[in-house]
Amino acid sequence: MSKQQTSFDKAGIAAWFAAYSDDMHRDPYPFYRYLLEQEPVLHLEERWTWIVSRFEDVSRVLKDPLFVREYRNAVPENQEMPSVSAEWKPVDGMLNNWMLFRDAPAHTRLRGLVSHAFTPRTMERLKPVIQEIADFLADGMAEQSRPDLIASYAFTLPVIVIADLLGVPSEDRALFRNWSHAFAKVLEGVDQSPQYVEQTIRATNEISAYFKDLIAQRRTSPREDMISDLLAAQEEQSDVLTEQEMIATCVLLLVAGHETTVNLIGNAVRLLLSEPGELARLSERPKLAATAVEEALRYESPVQMTGRIASADVEIGGRTIRRGQFVQVMLGAANRDAAQFAEPDRFDIARQPNRHLAFATGAHFCLGAPLARLEGEIALRTLASRFPNMRLTDDKPDWQPNILFRGHRTLPVLL
Numbered sequence: 300m301s302k303q304q305t306s307f308d309k310a311g312i313a314a315w316f317a318a319y320s321d322d323m324h325r326d327p328y329p330f331y332r333y334l335l336e337q338e339p340v341l342h343l344e345e346r347w348t349w350i351v352s353r354f355e356d357v358s359r360v361l362k363d364p365l366f367v368r369e370y371r372n373a374v375p376e377n378q379e380m381p382s383v384s385a386e387w388k389p390v391d392g393m394l395n396n397w398m399l400f401r402d403a404p405a406h407t408r409l410r411g412l413v414s415h416a417f418t419p420r421t422m423e424r425l426k427p428v429i430q431e432i433a434d435f436l437a438d439g440m441a442e443q444s445r446p447d448l449i450a451s452y453a454f455t456l457p458v459i460v461i462a463d464l465l466g467v468p469s470e471d472r473a474l475f476r477n478w479s480h481a482f483a484k485v486l487e488g489v490d491q492s493p494q495y496v497e498q499t500i501r502a503t504n505e506i507s508a509y510f511k512d513l514i515a516q517r518r519t520s521p522r523e524d525m526i527s528d529l530l531a532a533q534e535e536q537s538d539v540l541t542e543q544e545m546i547a548t549c550v551l552l553l554v555a556g557h558e559t560t561v562n563l564i565g566n567a568v569r570l571l572l573s574e575p576g577e578l579a580r581l582s583e584r585p586k587l588a589a590t591a592v593e594e595a596l597r598y599e600s601p602v603q604m605t606g607r608i609a610s611a612d613v614e615i616g617g618r619t620i621r622r623g624q625f626v627q628v629m630l631g632a633a634n635r636d637a638a639q640f641a642e643p644d645r646f647d648i649a650r651q652p653n654r655h656l657a658f659a660t661g662a663h664f665c666l667g668a669p670l671a672r673l674e675g676e677i678a679l680r681t682l683a684s685r686f687p688n689m690r691l692t693d694d695k696p697d698w699q700p701n702i703l704f705r706g707h708r709t710l711p712v713l714l
């Protein structure tokens with residue numbers, strides 16, 4: 300056992316989940332290696348949580364219907380539900396309408412309504428649109444002496460795409476940055492300060508009012524966008540989606556569009572630039588963009604973990620997880636499991652096969668995966684062909700202080 304591994308004790312792990320640690324933001328992998336090798340199914344009693352990290356166990360939890368999303372589906376009917384303060388109710392109400400936090404049948408209904416927006420046909424239609432945005436942003440980078448790849452490119456591209464898909468007018472896009480960041484903090488679930496509570500409630504009220512208004516506009520004058528499509532579906536079948544569910548679905552898609560693909564593009568570029576010649580290799584063989592995207596998803600997973608609740612006593616890896624207990628599955632660790640991936644700590648842009656869990660698996664498999672993959676491929680191909688000599692500045696990597704979403708706050712480059 301290495302020295303580094305012995306430094307993790309249960310108190311240290313609990314502290315990691317309870318508070319930020321700069322070390323973990325910079326490099327969570329020694330900790331993941333410890334989990335994989337020493338504590339693959341770990342019970343953190345004081346946090347009523349299990350941490351599951353091996354590829355096989357993570358897949359099992361995500362696929363097994365005994366692990367659910369809604370607490371009320373996990374515990375006996377007569378069990379009291381955790382109470383929510385009056386001021387937090389709007390936030391709770393919004394999250395309860397996200398398909399991500401629902402089980403069937405509500406999950407199936409909510410997911411079914413927007414799934415057509417991510418079909419291969421829609422992706423074909425979006426290709427030239429995304430390419431145009433990537434070219435436009437690359438032009439903007441070319442005019443700067445030391446562009447920040449995140450602000451100028453990786454963040455902006457997915458935000459424009461998702462806002463267009465939903466039908467958010469371009470002049471309103473800037474509003475969404477702070478709202479989306481507020482929800483990213485809720486999902487991380489670490490900060491509980493009064494300031495955070497106040498910001499989240501404000502963001503929820505503002506974004507709900509915004510979408511209520513936009514939905515009303517589209518009801519009277521429909522356009523070619525997702526909100527108009529959802530309204531048309533609602534007219535055909537009146538119980539299909541309530542207004543609150545429609546607002547929540549728009550917010551979920553916007554948050555997903557803001558907080559994830561930016562990290563895929565940013566992480567992939569930094570990894571490519573860390574190895575001399577890798578970007579040039581991609582510009583010579585653009586077909587490698589598809590496997591490079593998969594490898595970046597595996598190696599630095601933009602979403603590091605997710606959670607479920609056991610609805611019965613279940614045995615995983617020789618330990619018994621009891622009904623009603625929470626399970627944190629570590630996607631970022633599972634994607635570095637040597638039992639699944641040869642040389643898991645080597646970044647190899649041609650790796651195949653590469654059946655990673657960056658988009659999870661099972662009923663909640665990322666709905667936006669085809670869009671994220673397409674955006675990632677076009678983004679990398681465009682950068683490789685426009686700036687084959689791009690390099691990192693000497694600055695240290697500037698990781699976001701977030702244990703759920705792994706990505707860079709800034710990434711200055713030289714072209």
Ligand code: HEM
Pocket residue numbers: 398399400410461551552553555556559560563600601602605606630657658659660662663664665666667668670671
């Ligand atoms: C690289 C980018 C992305 C990554 C790594 C990612 C990752 C994930 C993961 C891990 C989940 C499953 C969570 C769980 O099972 O608990 C998920 C679900 C989801 N993602 Fe993504 N995502 C990405 C991009 C997107 C985009 C661009 C969209 C849409 C605009 C999107 C929409 C969704 C939705 C709606 C769900 C919920 C699906 C369900 O509950 O059935 N994602 N994503």
